[in-house]
Amino acid sequence: MTGPEARVAVVVPAAGRGERLGGGVPKALRPLGGRPMLVHAVQALAAADLVSQIVVAAPPTLVEVVSRLLGPDVRVLAGGAERVDSVRGALRALDDDIRVVLVHDAARPLTPPSLVDAVAAAVLGGQPAVIPVLPVADTVKEVDAQGRVLRTPTRDGLRAVQTPQGFRREVLEAAYANSDDGPAVTDDAGLVERLGVPVTTIPGAEEAFKVTRPIDLVFAEALLARRPLAESGRS
Numbered sequence: 001m002t003g004p005e006a007r008v009a010v011v012v013p014a015a016g017r018g019e020r021l022g023g024g025v026p027k028a029l030r031p032l033g034g035r036p037m038l039v040h041a042v043q044a045l046a047a048a049d050l051v052s053q054i055v056v057a058a059p060p061t062l063v064e065v066v067s068r069l070l071g072p073d074v075r076v077l078a079g080g081a082e083r084v085d086s087v088r089g090a091l092r093a094l095d096d097d098i099r100v101v102l103v104h105d106a107a108r109p110l111t112p113p114s115l116v117d118a119v120a121a122a123v124l125g126g127q128p129a130v131i132p133v134l135p136v137a138d139t140v141k142e143v144d145a146q147g148r149v150l151r152t153p154t155r156d157g158l159r160a161v162q163t164p165q166g167f168r169r170e171v172l173e174a175a176y177a178n179s180d181d182g183p184a185v186t187d188d189a190g191l192v193e194r195l196g197v198p199v200t201t202i203p204g205a206e207e208a209f210k211v212t213r214p215i216d217l218v219f220a221e222a223l224l225a226r227r228p229l230a231e232s233g234r235s
């Protein structure tokens with residue numbers, strides 16, 4: 001059962017290599033405003049009112065380093081080869097009494113705590129699965145392997161999906177128990193959809209964008225520099 005009093009945890013996949021970003025450092029540890037991206041992400045989660053546990057999946061060789069960086073209140077374990085493996089492992093480290101689980105990319109360091117609380121509140125309010133989305137700004141084409149356009153889906157029904165994505169714990173665990181079946185999916189809600197469980201959307205936040213390519217880091221630095229000192233973590 002979920003209800004307003006249920007405990008909420010966030011699983012943070014942070015074990016990616018960041019190949020598209022480059023730079024020779026695992027992406028979660030790449031500095032942003034002088035501190036690792038992961039630290040920004042975890043601070044935003046810790047600032048959310050509804051979050052009571054945070055579990056981080058770190059690059060396997062850096063578990064101790066990340067653990068020292070994040071302090072004793074955050075559980076850190078080794079991530080896996082793919083994002084799904086990192087999330088699956090972290091789910092096993094949740095406290096027994098956690099009823100709602102959010103999954104949040106370390107690569108979205110400027111996500112506002114208000115978005116974290118909005119996702120958690122929607123699940124606590126009774127939705128089994130909730131994802132933040134934004135309208136798609138560009139026209140999207142489906143193309144073949146040669147780059148020839150196959151079709152142009154109407155944009156009205158398309159949304160770009162962010163994290164945190166929130167779930168009732170039993171729903172996410174069932175989805176991950178099934179995660180080897182069927183084609184690969186790129187987000188957690190994709191696994192839940194396979195179960196036939198309804199997934200609800202709520203408005204996302206522009207600042208919750210994912211740092212994927214070098215230009216995203218330029219945007220993130222610029223946005224961070226505009227934040228008031230108290231919010232930015234700089235002192």
Ligand SMILES: Nc1ccn([C@@H]2O[C@H](COP(=O)(O)OP(=O)(O)OP(=O)(O)O)[C@@H](O)[C@H]2O)c(=O)n1
Binds near residue numbers: 013019081
């Ligand atoms: N084996 C993996 C791969 C990804 N992630 C995490 O999943 C999130 C979203 O992934 P993405 O932005 O694709 O990160 P990378 O996999 O690091 O990027 P790339 O594909 O460019 O290597 C990131 O916080 C990343 O650290 C993870 O925990 N374990």
Ligand SMILES: C[C@](O)(CO)[C@H](O)COP(=O)(O)O
Binds near residue numbers: 083105161162186212
């Ligand atoms: C989960 C995600 O951030 C939702 O947009 C995204 O799908 C992660 O994708 P990636 O392939 O790991 O970049």
